[in-house]
Amino acid sequence: MNYRIAVVDIGTYSTRLLISAVHIKPTLEETLNSIEDVFSVGRITALGRKLKETGYLQEEAINEVLSTLKEYVLIAKEYGVEEIIGYATQACREAKNGTELLEKVKQLGIDVKLITGEEEAYLSFLATAYGVKPEKDFVVIDQGGGSTEFVYGEKNSKYSLKASVSFPFGIVSLTERFIKSDPPKKEELEHMREFIVEKLSKIKDFGKAHQFIGLGGTITTLVALENHIFPYVSSKVHGKVLKRDSIKKWLEKLSSMRIEDRKAIPVIEDKRAEVIISGIVIFDTALDFFGKDSITVSDWGLRHGAVIKRVMERFND
Known part of the structure; x- marks a missing residue:
């Protein structure tokens, strides 16, 4: 028996839909390995715009998210999904009117x-364990718009989550806090880097992991830039390895450009061009801090983790 499930990820920066087909097999493991993407789409809705400044989700942003979700519901129905589940993250956690949107x-x-940030980290762990299938212990860096999760996973007879932390900073909040110039000044980026290092000092032990794995629109965009992938094709990005030197190269190149010049690059979405520098600084700083020369990039994220979690729940019902 097969069924389809739709997952909506209402993030601080983007609103995404994934429709997956689940093929029921005799065992949970076989069923999890049978999951396949049927339809995937994302739209930059910038729900967290001006959140740090005002404490509230802006009406324009709320309406944009709701309009996007109405489209997603229609798409899901066209694909004959059995259920539509949604997850809201940092912007709604932080905003005084977050529950009103929900x-x-x-x-x-x-x-x-x-x-919670911990639940978000767990979904990232599931997506990475079953999407990348690391051979040894690993750390996931799931960089979002309003929060960034660092997840330490182990591989023994099966995958297990050893530790996780959700830091309340992401590409939107870091950009609003540190970048005041266009293009950004070197001292602005250095202040951002110092801020991130201060946070990472709490999880020094994560550097012991053999493999680092990156999630999020910034790191997948860097893979697309590095490998000349346009239009974006998930299968060409998923599992690619980015060298630390390549990340530094793109940081230097893109941070020397004005926003309008970054928008002119076809691989970079218009709205992402405004905040991508902060995302690159997160990954560059983390690899430097933990002494890693490369990072594996995954196109599986929260939505895939949610599908895996739901399948596990159904098997245990």
């Missing part, structure tokens, strides 16, 4: 849940 989302027929 009530409106529920009215669209989406079973939405506001998750």
Whole structure:
């Protein structure tokens, strides 16, 4: 028996939909390995815009997210999904009116849940374990718009989550806090780097992991830039390895450009051009701090982790 499930990720920076086909097999492991993407789409909705400044989600951003979700619900119905589940993350955790948005989302027929940073980290762990299948212990860096999760996973007879932390900073909040110039000044980026290092000092032990794996739109965009992948094709990005030197090269090149010049690069979405520098600084700083020469890039993220989690729940029902 097969069924389809839709997962919506309401992030600080983007709103994404994944429709997956699950093929029921005799064992959980076989079933998890049978999951396949049917349809995937994302739109930059910048829900977290001006959140740090005001404490509230902006009405324009809320309406943009709701309009996007209405489209996603129609798409999901066209694909004959059995259920539509949703997850909201840092922007809704932080905003004083976050629960108001979730009530409106529920009215669209989406079973939405506001998750903690730890729950977000767990979904990233599941997506990486089953999407990348690391051979040894690993650290996931899941960089988002409002938060960044660092997840330490182990591989023995099966995968297990050893430790995780969710830092309340991402590409939107870092950009708003540190970058005041266009192009950004070197001292602005250095202040951002110092801020990130201060946070990472709490998880020095994560550097013991054999493999580092990156998630999020910034790192997948860098793979596309480095390998001349346009239009974007998930299968050409997923599993690619980026050298630390390549990340530094793109940081230097893109941070020397004005936003309008970055927007002119076809691989970089218009809105992402405004914040991509902060995302690159996160990965560059982390690899430097932990002394790693490369990072494996995954196109699987929270949505895939949510599908895996749901399948596990159904098997245990």
